[in-house]
Amino acid sequence: xxxxxxxxxxxxxxxxxxxxxxxxxxxxxxYKKSHILNSICTTPNTCKNTTSNCCLLCTxxxxxxxxxxxxxxxxxxxxxxxxxxxxxxxxNTLDALKLVSNGRLxxxxxxxxxxxxxxxxDNLGEKIRPFDWTFSTDYKGTLSEDIIIExxxxxxxxxxxxxxxxxxxxxxxMLFEDELHDNGISSCTIKIRVMPSCFFVLLxxxxxxxxxxxxxxxxxxxxDFNTNYVIRxxxxxxxxxxxxxxxxxCFGDPNLLSPYMPLRTAVYEKLSFSNVKSDECSSDKSINxx
Numbered sequence: 001x002x003x004x005x006x007x008x009x010x011x012x013x014x015x016x017x018x019x020x021x022x023x024x025x026x027x028x029x030x031y032k033k034s035h036i037l038n039s040i041c042t043t044p045n046t047c048k049n050t051t052s053n054c055c056l057l058c059t060x061x062x063x064x065x066x067x068x069x070x071x072x073x074x075x076x077x078x079x080x081x082x083x084x085x086x087x088x089x090x091x092n093t094l095d096a097l098k099l100v101s102n103g104r105l106x107x108x109x110x111x112x113x114x115x116x117x118x119x120x121x122d123n124l125g126e127k128i129r130p131f132d133w134t135f136s137t138d139y140k141g142t143l144s145e146d147i148i149i150e151x152x153x154x155x156x157x158x159x160x161x162x163x164x165x166x167x168x169x170x171x172x173x174m175l176f177e178d179e180l181h182d183n184g185i186s187s188c189t190i191k192i193r194v195m196p197s198c199f200f201v202l203l204x205x206x207x208x209x210x211x212x213x214x215x216x217x218x219x220x221x222x223x224d225f226n227t228n229y230v231i232r233x234x235x236x237x238x239x240x241x242x243x244x245x246x247x248x249x250c251f252g253d254p255n256l257l258s259p260y261m262p263l264r265t266a267v268y269e270k271l272s273f274s275n276v277k278s279d280e281c282s283s284d285k286s287i288n289x290x
Contacts, residue, residue: 152269212241
């Protein structure tokens with residue numbers, strides 16, 4: 001590794017990192033929040049010769065094999081919830097982007113080509129590779145192998161969540177965001193709040209392609225501390241842009257849009273925990289959702 005590579009990597013590591021860890025009813029809840037993904041490889045001599053020990057940028061490029069990454073990627077933003085048994089629920093950017101399709105995207109709009117033109121001119125051949133330039137993902141979280149997933153008729157009690165209760169902990173993390181060449185927005189965020197009686201997590205993918213369509217993929221996790229399971233609800237809502245009869249000023253807020261959008265898919269699951277501790281997470285398990 002050259003001296004310049006060591007210096008660059010050191011500068012990246014010294015950027016501020018915000019992290020906390022708390023214990024609520026024997027659950028360990030922790031997060032890490034840090035800087036945006038570097039746009040230049042920090043260790044070119046190492047990265048070009050190996051697939052391991054790469055810098056974060058090359059790890060993402062080699063793992064995802066997407067023609068382009070979103071404009072803003074936060075690789076170190078991670079939320080982790082650990083059950084007393086050791087079962088782990090995690091939310092991270094790389095697993096969310098693994099679900100972006102490399103196949104042909106059915107949304108055909110002029111701005112897709114304009115969007116590509118804003119990217120680096122390097123490897124021009126890649127520009128014709130079909131992939132989902134909206135970075136749509138139905139990521140539901142990454143679960144450890146010992147978590148048991150079952151379909152359930154139980155639903156999250158939204159009215160109970162509306163009851164005013166002291167908030168012991170709150171955090172919001174951005175996983176990635178792209179402005180689609182100023183023709184909309186694509187973003188993936190996580191919010192968590194912990195109250196004395198429960199915790200609630202909202203993982204949201206939001207897409208707005210101006211004058212074309214809107215999409216909201218929500219995954220909600222709810223745990224009543226008096227139970228030994230977590231309810232997970234996934235929903236997909238999407239429609240044409242002109243289907244939503246709201247002022248244009250509302251189209252930047254998925255909280256305002258979502259109630260007016262048709263539900264396309266809904267999945268309701270119960271996550272149970274075994275007594276066997278495990279530190280291994282499986283994104284495949286959460287991807288399948290079964």
